[in-house]
């Protein structure tokens with residue numbers, strides 16, 4: 079029976095946890111074996127491979143030199159500057175050694191933090207790997223974050239060194255980094271000793287502060303040919319700190335270990351992504367996000383693959399750019415986000431289909447709910463399995479996913495399928511943490527210990543780790559994802575939105591995702607955001623903000639009113655009148671974070687006439703103006 083093998087694999091990962099992970103751990107090199115596969119003496123803190131010594135950089139780079147010195151490890155493509163450069167494993171090894179020596183010359187040693195505030199250039203990956211090599215803890219902050227957000231992160235991580243560049247580039251415009259960085263450091267209580275600056279020549283007049291600022295190219299010339307031995311770390315020593323996106327509030331410093339992370343990623347490359355040594359992976363994210371850490375840098379390199387390192391937008395020079403890269407570089411595994419597919423949906427499908435995509439085996443999508451019509455559309459267009467998978471910055475790798483490397487299973491559109499091995503994932507009732515039945519909406523939770531690769535704690539704040547993640551239920555210490563989920567009779571899961579994105583209409587609790595899915599069933603809608611706004615009579619009322627595939631169909635007030643009625647009727651048919659939005663506003667842009675997540679809390683605040691709150695992760699402020707204008711307009 080289909081799925082039998084997968085179920086047995088998952089069962090064993092829970093029932094014989096230590097045996098299972100000991101086997102997976104053979105996918106990476108250990109300088110010294112562990113004393114215990116799992117030390118769980120202080121729940122909910124899990125220490126994987128306790129006592130074992132390993133190193134992420136060794137496993138991602140050095141280990142492959144014997145067999146793949148001349149194979150491309152990292153292929154850099156920038157559609158912003160036109161740069162293209164490929165680094166073999168041998169060249170990557172040399173670059174990383176050089177940067178490691180540069181960092182050491184600036185006094186960086188094991189356990190020190192290094193904040194990386196860089197555009198998508200290869201030097202950013204060299205810096206991350208160099209930190210891993212010498213046992214320094216990197217904290218990558220998404221380039222282009224405003225000074226205030228950057229300052230908060232500097233103060234929290236207290237880095238000895240900041241690595242940055244003069245500027246980034248986005249959609250053809252120069253985005254100065256150095257000015258912002260200086261502004262941020264001015265705001266900081268704990269100032270870094272040095273700033274290592276890579277000058278791309280994009281912002282000739284950028285400010286330099288001697289003696290703090292050090293020129294990358296000058297220092298690099300002094301360390302050409304350097305050989306820096308790897309620092310063997312105990313498996314539980316931190317490899318990095320990464321702050322969550324901040325969609326729901328103050329970002330949390332997710333702390334990741336070393337050995338557990340290496341094993342989790344290596345296992346996921348095999349069982350989930352089906353990526354083998356010599357294959358090519360293209361992940362269209364940014365190193366500032368967890369997807370970039372796990373699947374642009376560490377995952378593919380741990381597996382001996384070639385990773386495509388892309389700077390640019392999905393639509394320049396035209397919306398076919400990513401697919402042309404798949405063709406040109408023979409990409410086998412691709413990982414992107416639903417938001418990018420929705421952008422594509424508004425374009426001519428020929429941008430995809432005119433390319434030879436025969437090398438591609440799977441397309442993986444994560445980060446936001448993938449609605450059923452979009453999932454179906456991209457699957458039909460590609461004629462390949464499109465795998466929606468669900469995870470979080472906290473977990474570092476997928477929690478819900480198909481696992482074609484274990485056993486291929488049929489794709490159900492709109493569903494990220496099954497719990498990944500290692501996760502004792504449950505759907506628990508909010509009221510008393512009891513297990514929900516099939517088709518019953520509940521909280522997505524994981525019974526600890528969390529598997530290898532997940533956060534070990536919140537940086538510098540063990541108490542916040544326990545309080546934030548393990549205290550949702552009074553009588554049961556389980557990890558809460560703060561997402562709603564539902565499981566059908568066949569075991570397929572669907573994410574219904576975040577637990578704080580619930581709309582309470584006259585006592586009925588509806589997930590925003592459920593209503594969004596219903597709105598999206600209307601053929602004219604490309605994407606939509608639904609929020610609940612206060613209503614004197616019903617408690618809350620859903621409001622929808624929809625982006626149309628073709629805005630021309632709602633050009634006149636009459637056409638808009640007619641379309642609004644149609645969309646409401648669609649929701650009635652899909653979900654029932656209880657979920658019908660009070661209004662459907664048509665906009666051309668939705669407020670999203672720079673990682674492509676809808677900022678529902680800001681939309682809701684504006685719709686209720688409140689302050690939209692912290693907007694530092696907002697992609698395009700014009701989107702908020704549209705929400706403001708739409709909700710301020712008198713009823714048609």
Ligand code: ATP
Pocket residue numbers: 322323324325326327328329330443444445446447448466467468469470471472494559560561573575576675
């Ligand atoms: P913060 O925790 O600071 O509010 P964030 O939750 O947006 O930020 P991430 O860790 O980047 O930060 O995002 C993880 C969240 O993204 C998940 O908890 C879930 O809400 C959503 N998500 C990710 N993948 C999927 C998916 N495949 N389907 C549905 N939702 C998803």
Ligand code: MG
Pocket residue numbers: 322326470
């Ligand atoms: Mg979150």
